[in-house]
Amino acid sequence: MPPLLAAVAAATALTFAGSRFAAALAGPRDSALYRLVLYTLAGWVGLHLLLTALGLAGLPWRLPVVLAALAAATVLAWRWLPAPAGRTWLPSDLGWGEGLALAALAVFAAGALSAWIASPDFVFHWGLKGHRFYLAGGVDYGYLGARWNWVVHPDYPTLLPELFAVTALAAGRFDEPAMMLWSAAAFALLLAALREALRRAATSRFAAQAALAGVAMALAAYGIGGLSAGGADWLIALALAAALPPLLSPVDRRGAAQIGLAAAFAAASKVEGVPLAASLVGIYAARAWAARAAAPARQSGPDGAKYPSSQDPSSQDSRDSRKPRKTSPGIDLRFALALVLPAAAVTLPWLAEVWHHHLFLDYNSGPLAPERLPRVLAAIADRMDESWNGFGYGLLLLPLLVLDRRLRALAAVVSLQLLFYLYVYLSVRIDAVALVQASFPRLVLHLLPAVLTAAVVALDRRAGSRLEGQEPLPPPAGAGLDSALAPDLAPEPESDLDSEAAEDLDSDPPSAPEAPAPVPGLPSERSERSERSERSDRSEAAGSAAESDPAERSEPAPAAASERSPRSERSVRSEAADSPWAAPPPLRA
Amino acid sequence: MRPAPPPLCRLILVLFVVWAGIALAVRTGAAVAGWDSRGADRPACAWRFGTGPVESLRRCLARVEGWLPPDTVVVFVSPPGPCNAPFFCWRWTAYLLPDLEVSPPDDVEGRQRASYLIAYRTRPAPPPGSHLVLVRQLEGGRLYRIDRP
Numbered sequence: 059m060p061p062l063l064a065a066v067a068a069a070t071a072l073t074f075a076g077s078r079f080a081a082a083l084a085g086p087r088d089s090a091l092y093r094l095v096l097y098t099l100a101g102w103v104g105l106h107l108l109l110t111a112l113g114l115a116g117l118p119w120r121l122p123v124v125l126a127a128l129a130a131a132t133v134l135a136w137r138w139l140p141a142p143a144g145r146t147w148l149p150s151d152l153g154w155g156e157g158l159a160l161a162a163l164a165v166f167a168a169g170a171l172s173a174w175i176a177s178p179d180f181v182f183h184w185g186l187k188g189h190r191f192y193l194a195g196g197v198d199y200g201y202l203g204a205r206w207n208w209v210v211h212p213d214y215p216t217l218l219p220e221l222f223a224v225t226a227l228a229a230g231r232f233d234e235p236a237m238m239l240w241s242a243a244a245f246a247l248l249l250a251a252l253r254e255a256l257r258r259a260a261t262s263r264f265a266a267q268a269a270l271a272g273v274a275m276a277l278a279a280y281g282i283g284g285l286s287a288g289g290a291d292w293l294i295a296l297a298l299a300a301a302l303p304p305l306l307s308p309v310d311r312r313g314a315a316q317i318g319l320a321a322a323f324a325a326a327s328k329v330e331g332v333p334l335a336a337s338l339v340g341i342y343a344a345r346a347w348a349a350r351a352a353a354p355a356r357q358s359g360p361d362g363a364k365y366p367s368s369q370d371p372s373s374q375d376s377r378d379s380r381k382p383r384k385t386s387p388g389i390d391l392r393f394a395l396a397l398v399l400p401a402a403a404v405t406l407p408w409l410a411e412v413w414h415h416h417l418f419l420d421y422n423s424g425p426l427a428p429e430r431l432p433r434v435l436a437a438i439a440d441r442m443d444e445s446w447n448g449f450g451y452g453l454l455l456l457p458l459l460v461l462d463r464r465l466r467a468l469a470a471v472v473s474l475q476l477l478f479y480l481y482v483y484l485s486v487r488i489d490a491v492a493l494v495q496a497s498f499p500r501l502v503l504h505l506l507p508a509v510l511t512a513a514v515v516a517l518d519r520r521a522g523s524r525l526e527g528q529e530p531l532p533p534p535a536g537a538g539l540d541s542a543l544a545p546d547l548a549p550e551p552e553s554d555l556d557s558e559a560a561e562d563l564d565s566d567p568p569s570a571p572e573a574p575a576p577v578p579g580l581p582s583e584r585s586e587r588s589e590r591s592e593r594s595d596r597s598e599a600a601g602s603a604a605e606s607d608p609a610e611r612s613e614p615a616p617a618a619a620s621e622r623s624p625r626s627e628r629s630v631r632s633e634a635a636d637s638p639w640a641a642p643p644p645l646r647a
Numbered sequence: 648m649r650p651a652p653p654p655l656c657r658l659i660l661v662l663f664v665v666w667a668g669i670a671l672a673v674r675t676g677a678a679v680a681g682w683d684s685r686g687a688d689r690p691a692c693a694w695r696f697g698t699g700p701v702e703s704l705r706r707c708l709a710r711v712e713g714w715l716p717p718d719t720v721v722v723f724v725s726p727p728g729p730c731n732a733p734f735f736c737w738r739w740t741a742y743l744l745p746d747l748e749v750s751p752p753d754d755v756e757g758r759q760r761a762s763y764l765i766a767y768r769t770r771p772a773p774p775p776g777s778h779l780v781l782v783r784q785l786e787g788g789r790l791y792r793i794d795r796p
Contacts, residue, residue, distance in 0.1 A: 186741060265652055272667045
């Protein structure tokens with residue numbers, strides 16, 4: 059098979075395989091493009107786990123073996139996993155910003171396929187490891203453990219070399235342009251994830267188009283000038299971008315699964331992805347805890363069980379009125395598993411192999427040396443904009459994100475990641491300044507796409523608030539990191555947002571609409587419907603639309619549908635009809 | 648969907664897009680110019696796929712590739728040069744010979760384990776306690792077997 063075709067076929071097969079996890083990963087609020095991101099990430103992580111399992115079983119990575127294992131895993135997933143969520147349709151009305159973003163992607167892809175903008179790290183370790191693994195039929199720990207091979211970073215996670223190896227298996231040979239296709243794919247998925255974040259944040263159309271175009275062209279310019287194709291830094295940037303939509307949304311189990319997947323993907327991609335995975339999981343868990351802690355008083359149901367007010371069996375949202383809900387603050391087991399298990403499944407075998415084969419390099423870490431701080435900061439300032447055409451200073455916008463409560467979770471993740479980089483520079487046993495010079499511009503790529511996008515969201519929100527004569531919404535009391543507003547609900551300046559988040563935490567993700575089951579006669583201090591209606595009125599006053607792109611949804615979220623007052627629903631529909639983001643009416647699968 | 652942002656915000660966003668567009672155009676132009684002059688000589692730390700030095704090295708190693716058994720440990724020696732040339736030349740050689748274990752000449756364990764030596768544009772000194780036997784002439788280099796008494 060021609061190598062480029064083999065790479066496309068491998069990527070398509072992995073996305074298809076990843077789509078078997080749709081029921082756990084994607085829901086009505088996720089657009090078709092974002093689902094594509096999730097399925098692809100799931101496929102790549104699944105491949106990594108599959109190849110790890112083959113290695114542990116002593117089976118070589120040969121094409122028939124990998125294909126058989128992939129087919130078996132897909133069949134098992136088909137048999138045991140729930141049916142995917144309803145179908146959605148790709149957007150058909152691209153705006154000027156999306157057009158520019160696609161053009162930037164095409165320019166980068168052309169450069170990547172020529173291998174002219176290949177990262178030096180592709181030669182020094184990523185590509186070499188991929189080729190070696192292909193020839194050896196697995197992760198070659200003997201090769202990685204050779205004394206002189208410290209330069210290939212033998213202790214790094216192996217997802218990218220595995221993608222290269224599988225591409226070579228499919229093609230029958232190792233071909234550089236085909237390997238570069240993975241970077242172009244990661245860039246495309248990153249843009250799709252950022253588009254979803256802008257949509258989820260209900261950013262104005264102009265700002266969304268400008269953000270997508272600007273970020274895409276800035277990244278393409280860096281990707282070409284900074285020689286980034288074939289490196290793993292695109293994967294880390296993609297992981298953070300893929301985590302952005304759930305970070306901008308209320309905490310729920312599906313969001314936990316999305317964050318868990320992004321964390322696993324980051325941890326499998328590069329060593330810097332391991333702390334990123336930890337901070338993503340930690341921040342999301344903290345948001346969940348805060349949402350639980352801020353949940354309003356529970357009410358008693360007829361069976362004596364306690365219910366959060368928003369899950370009162372009398373409410374029309376209650377999907378199973380006989381089912382008692384957990385009442386103690388904390389996180390239920392399925393939520394915790396969705397959040398933690400993927401990253402743990404990726405990280406633990408990797409750590410075990412690194413430990414078993416003594417691959418961890420001594421120079422990676424040493425005692426903290428704070429006296430280096432001035433030199434390191436000076437070197438960072440010197441290199442902040444290397445290859446970035448001035449956009450590297452975009453990281454200085456981080457404080458702007460903290461001012462917007464909805465972006466605080468992202469700001470916390472990015473800050474922790476920057477702190478980790480600083481820690482590494484202050485503790486490595488080699489010349490820290492030389493390391494900064496060699497690595498910092500690449501590290502900027504990890505964070506800058508999400509930071510620039512979030513900065514546009516913050517700017518647009520503040521400008522929008524001023525335009526309407528309002529100040530930005532204050533954070534809910536005691537909400538802490540739980541800064542998310544429901545994207546498919548109206549913005550809520552009051553603390554009932556937290557009950558919403560708590561409800562989402564408990565509830566099963568809706569994959570298909572269910573008829574609301576009113577249970578009359580149960581005690582309720584306040585009618586859920588009237589509460590929603592008031593909220594919708596507030597949202598209209600705030601001038602925010604609930605769903606920015608309803609045309610991409612296959613089915614309305616049952617909760618959201620029932621939560622909206624008829625008035626707000628009409629308003630959303632009319633805005634959707636007027637919105638240039640809107641696609642033709644969705645067809646149900 | 649929010650209403651359109653105020654003029655100042657729009658101006659900031661337009662400047663952002665214009666700036667990014669100019670940056671992309673400049674970087675793309677530089678990449679195209681670099682591609683056009685890829686045949687020129689350049690220091691080893693600036694080698695890329697398709698550049699003249701890399702193609703020279705590839706031609707040299709083509710006569711080694713597939714000739715030695717897989718996993719053979721080979722010492723690679725190249726002349727000194729600016730920009731830490733031996734290091735980068737060694738790394739490119741390791742990339743171009745992925746089925747072999749390519750050691751730099753200054754690694755003690757590599758020298759001890761190696762059974763062959765590739766000399767690229769230089770005359771090598773044999774590892775201590777051994778002598779070199781020429782087994783193959785390469786384009787711009789030589790392949791030696793390391794004989795240890």
